[in-house]
Amino acid sequence: MIEENGPSAHESEVSSSSQARQKLEGLLNKNMRIRMTDGRTLVGLFLCTDRDCNVILGSAQEFLKSSDTFSQGEPRVLGLAMIPGHHVVSIEVEADSLEDAEGFGANH
Template sequence: MAADTENIRQLESYLNFKARIKITDGRVFIGVFVCIDKQKNVILAHTEEFRGNEQRLVGLVMIPGKHLVSMETEDLDAVYF
């Protein structure tokens, strides 16, 4: 239980940081880390999506936890799922 509390505190410390998320199909999303739930679904705000050489603004996006490969915040800490 104490480990869960520490992990939650660590995730809370990353709120409102710019985050880069890679998902299983190879896309990368870069946006402001707003929320995560117990299923590891992540919400990013002001988000851009990168697919190969293509780039587009998607705004507010929810990324299902089952598709997360990695997540990095602007301080370059990586979290792998």
């Protein structure tokens, strides 16, 4: 007879999945800066993602890679943009205020 002590592997997997979902839901409608493999940077509101890590940004603006590190030039307005997950290099959440920046890593 097999006895179980604590949650099963499936239960802990579901728990971590729901925690990840809650974190993603907390980022909805936040400004994000996404750097892509070709050097472009997109900034916009995080609207959704999927299992393949594709990201949809609303009110997106594109900044081209610049040879001058101090100036990024004028942004190109894209509106609604889909970034394929395999092109994402990094994602940053832009904090609206100091409180948001401090609260991002905290458990709520």
